[in-house]
Structures are given as structure tokens and as C-alpha cells.
Amino acid sequence: MKHNALATAIRFALGGALVSALVACGGGGSGSSGGSDGVSASSGSSVGPVSGFGSVYVNGTRFRTDGAVTSDDGIERETQLEKGMILKVRGSWDGRGEGEAQRIDYDDTLRGPLTAATWDEVENVGELTVAGQTVRLDGQTVFKGLSPVELNGVAPDTYRVRVSGWPLADGSFRASFVGVRTIGVDFDDDNEVEIAGVVENLDAEAQTFTLNGFPVSYTSAVFDDDLSASDLQNGLSVEAEGSLNAEGTLLIAREIDDEDDLFDDDDDVEIAGSVYDINATSRTFFINGIQVQVDGGTEFDDGLRESDLADGLLVKVEGEYRNGVLMAEEIEPRDGDAELEGVIESRPDSETLVVSGVRVVLTNATLIEDDDDDDDDRITLRTRDIETLNVGDFVEVEGRQRSDEGGFLEAITVEREDDSDDGFELEGRITAVTDITVTVLGLELQRGTSDLSGLQVGDEVEVDYTLNAGGDYVIEDIEKDD
Numbered sequence: 001m002k003h004n005a006l007a008t009a010i011r012f013a014l015g016g017a018l019v020s021a022l023v024a025c026g027g028g029g030s031g032s033s034g035g036s037d038g039v040s041a042s043s044g045s046s047v048g049p050v051s052g053f054g055s056v057y058v059n060g061t062r063f064r065t066d067g068a069v070t071s072d073d074g075i076e077r078e079t080q081l082e083k084g085m086i087l088k089v090r091g092s093w094d095g096r097g098e099g100e101a102q103r104i105d106y107d108d109t110l111r112g113p114l115t116a117a118t119w120d121e122v123e124n125v126g127e128l129t130v131a132g133q134t135v136r137l138d139g140q141t142v143f144k145g146l147s148p149v150e151l152n153g154v155a156p157d158t159y160r161v162r163v164s165g166w167p168l169a170d171g172s173f174r175a176s177f178v179g180v181r182t183i184g185v186d187f188d189d190d191n192e193v194e195i196a197g198v199v200e201n202l203d204a205e206a207q208t209f210t211l212n213g214f215p216v217s218y219t220s221a222v223f224d225d226d227l228s229a230s231d232l233q234n235g236l237s238v239e240a241e242g243s244l245n246a247e248g249t250l251l252i253a254r255e256i257d258d259e260d261d262l263f264d265d266d267d268d269v270e271i272a273g274s275v276y277d278i279n280a281t282s283r284t285f286f287i288n289g290i291q292v293q294v295d296g297g298t299e300f301d302d303g304l305r306e307s308d309l310a311d312g313l314l315v316k317v318e319g320e321y322r323n324g325v326l327m328a329e330e331i332e333p334r335d336g337d338a339e340l341e342g343v344i345e346s347r348p349d350s351e352t353l354v355v356s357g358v359r360v361v362l363t364n365a366t367l368i369e370d371d372d373d374d375d376d377d378r379i380t381l382r383t384r385d386i387e388t389l390n391v392g393d394f395v396e397v398e399g400r401q402r403s404d405e406g407g408f409l410e411a412i413t414v415e416r417e418d419d420s421d422d423g424f425e426l427e428g429r430i431t432a433v434t435d436i437t438v439t440v441l442g443l444e445l446q447r448g449t450s451d452l453s454g455l456q457v458g459d460e461v462e463v464d465y466t467l468n469a470g471g472d473y474v475i476e477d478i479e480k481d482d
Helices: 003-014 016-025 382-387
Strands: 040-053 056-058 060-063 088-093 097-108 110-120 123-131 134-138 140-144 159-166 173-182 193-198 201-204 210-212 214-219 239-242 252-256 267-280 286-288 288-295 314-320 324-331 336-349 354-355 358-361 367-370 393-400 408-417 424-433 438-439 443-446 461-465 473-479
Touching: 040 060, 040 367, 040 382, 056 088, 056 314, 060 088, 088 159, 110 134, 110 239, 123 159, 159 267, 193 210, 354 393, 358 393, 367 382, 438 461
Parallel strands: 040 267, 060 097, 134 173, 140 173, 214 252, 288 324, 358 408, 367 408, 443 473
Antiparallel strands: 040 056, 040 088, 056 060, 088 097, 110 123, 110 159, 110 193, 123 134, 159 173, 193 239, 201 210, 210 214, 239 252, 267 286, 267 314, 286 288, 314 324, 336 354, 336 393, 336 424, 354 358, 393 408, 424 438, 424 461, 438 443, 461 473
């Protein structure tokens, strides 16, 4: 697919229903300002995955809601949402992580029967094929219904899935949420399949076209959003919903929607997504179909540099939307650069864990998962999420390594596991090294029988270690990561 067509098509990662929110909420500009207490305030749109409830946490802000959700995919209430689902929240928020939602919109990125699935438990990555579309999975993907291990190698057309995620430059998607149902069980929606993209290979006489390479028939489709069959043309961004033919090779559309601009001019915007189509000369890139402009006033946070921007990197961008371009004020990474597997040893306060000697700090954006989550227990308050993390629990943490305050791991995801053993693992950068010790993630590790020669500050390492009877953390194996 051509880049300019892709830039338009990728807006669908945020959902067709999201766009209509702007009309319902009214036009007009909005912007940042200082609150009466000196805390900065913003008004506009926040787009990102749900990290918790009570009311809804998106992009590190707790948005108070009235419980209503606008969606074309059968979701009407907050209680039907899941962690990992990408929402658009229209409202206001401040620098302390508190906000007020005027409207919440959700739309599936992709929905349909699962024809193939793979999962690598070692690398924590995998892939799904749904209605001819490729969906990439990783450690930040939230699964509901079945785990990725259970889906690995599953027989075709046994399950159907709904995906909420971010489009990538090659036309595939990076999943933030995957919900799984047995074939025949609906996702609160009459349409079994949803595909979005740019119209190509339009045949007005046969009433067919393709979306992301998948054939669509619109002979019996209802057109929404002031769109008619005569308006269809190659290059137009649409979303088609319906069902597959018996062979699974054609989407018979029942509904077709077009897309409009995602944000209002002068909106404050914060948006999470995967970077693509970087132009170093113009200092621009795209995220979810939105062009982002970097300039001298753009602040890169958490160790991220402009030179680190790369296709597929997950980031959050904050800025002001002007004339169809998001003028970036702050950009921060949302992919982890460090990992940890160990046992919760203590909880110094409600937002801090000590995991096998490493201080782990939770934020409003931290996604807390449990591999034993009950599928019927859809909504759990964030306070409850944190309370379920108990001393003695074995957890896996992915996050960002921070060097301030003596060094710690700022958690992006925390997953509680059933199985554990006596060994712990971590991956991160060396911040100090001597002949007999190495410090990673703020934890000083004794060399034991390991050879530390050749290691230096800044090296990325993978470490297996244990806690000895004397209270020291001792390296069992250490490898430099190339």
C-alpha cells in the first residue's frame, strides 16, 4: 500500500465511531491553560489504551465518566470495556493525572474469525491472522477469553476475535487488546467481521472493492455518515462491517462508513501509537494516521531522543492539533527497555513494590494483569488491581529503567503469575560495575562465579540471579545483550 494511502487508512486504528464524537461534542478550538491552583490544564482529546478502571484510566489520566460509551460495536457502557481497549476520550485533564470525560468512544480495529495463530513463549511475541489481516502480539497485548499460549497453533475457524490496536507501516496491526470467543458467540454486535482501510480496485458495476487486500462486496450494504455508493472511489477511507461468504474469501458488507478528520483545530491532543513513515529532513512522522511535527520546542522524555524514533516504536505524543498536523510538545516512549521476573518482597507504599531486590514504581499508566483473571469479572477498580499484588506473589514486569533516586524500574505492565521458582531474571543497563559487583535497575548484584570482565557502564545485560542465605543477590548467569 502506498504511504499516502496508508496514512489515511491508519486512522481506523482509532475507530470510525471516534470521529463522530467531534461532531457530537461540537466544534471550536480548545487549548492548554493554567488552572487556578497553578496546575496545567488541557482540553481536547486523549487517545490510548485503558490501563485501569474507576472511572477510566487512559494515558496516565483517571477520567471521571458517567458510564456511557459510544460505539458501533455493541459496547454501550463502561462495564463492557476491557483493559487494553483503545479509547478516545473527549474532555479535560490536568497535570496531576485527573480528568473529566465529556464523551468516550470505542471502535474495534478489526473483528473476524481467527484463521491462524502463533506464540513464542520465550520471546513473548506472536501473530494472528484475521480476515486476511496480520496482527502482531507482544508483552503489552491484553488477552481476554483465551491466552496466547492456548491460541498457539489453534485450528482455523474455531474462534473469532476482536482486536483493538495500532496499525503499522507494512499494513499489519500491533494488538493492544485481543478478545476471543468461540465461533457462534457474538461480541454484542450483529456484524461478525469488520475491516477498515483505503478503497482499492473499485468495480462500480460489480459493486466490489478491496480493503487491505481483502475483497468486499457492497451490493446489499447500508451507507452511513452521509456516504452513498456513488461517492465510493479509490483512495477513500472506509470501514466495512458484515459477514464472510462460505469460503471465507469475500466480506459481504452490511454497513459501510466513511471517515472525517479525527480532531478539531487547536485541540490539545495526547495520543499513543506506533511510529511510522519518519522523515528526518522535515522532522515529521506519523502515528495512527496523524502527522506529527517535531520542532525545537519538542521535549523528549524518559531518555528518548529524536534519533531513537523508528518504525514500530510505541510512543505517546502530547501537543496541539493545527491544520491537520499534531505539533508535538512532548514525546515519551511507551515500549519498555527493561524487564524483571521475581517475587514481591515488600510494598513500601501503595505505588511501590520491591521485586527480588528491585524497586518497581507503579503509575496511572501501568497495566496490571493477572493470568488467573476471571473472564466474567470484567471491571476491576484500579485500587483493587493494586491491592491484589501481595508479598510473595511471583510477577513479570516490563518497564522503563530510571536512573534517578538511586535507580528503579517504572512499570508499564505488571503480570502476576502462578508459577515461580527460586531463580530471578532481569534485563537492563549497567549503571555501576566493579571487580566483584554489577548494578542494574538500582540493584547491586554479587558476581558469584561469574566473570564480569569486559562489562562496562551502559551495557545492556540479561541476568539470572538468586538470593543467598546472607541476604545478597548473587549472579548465576550474566550475558551482554548485543
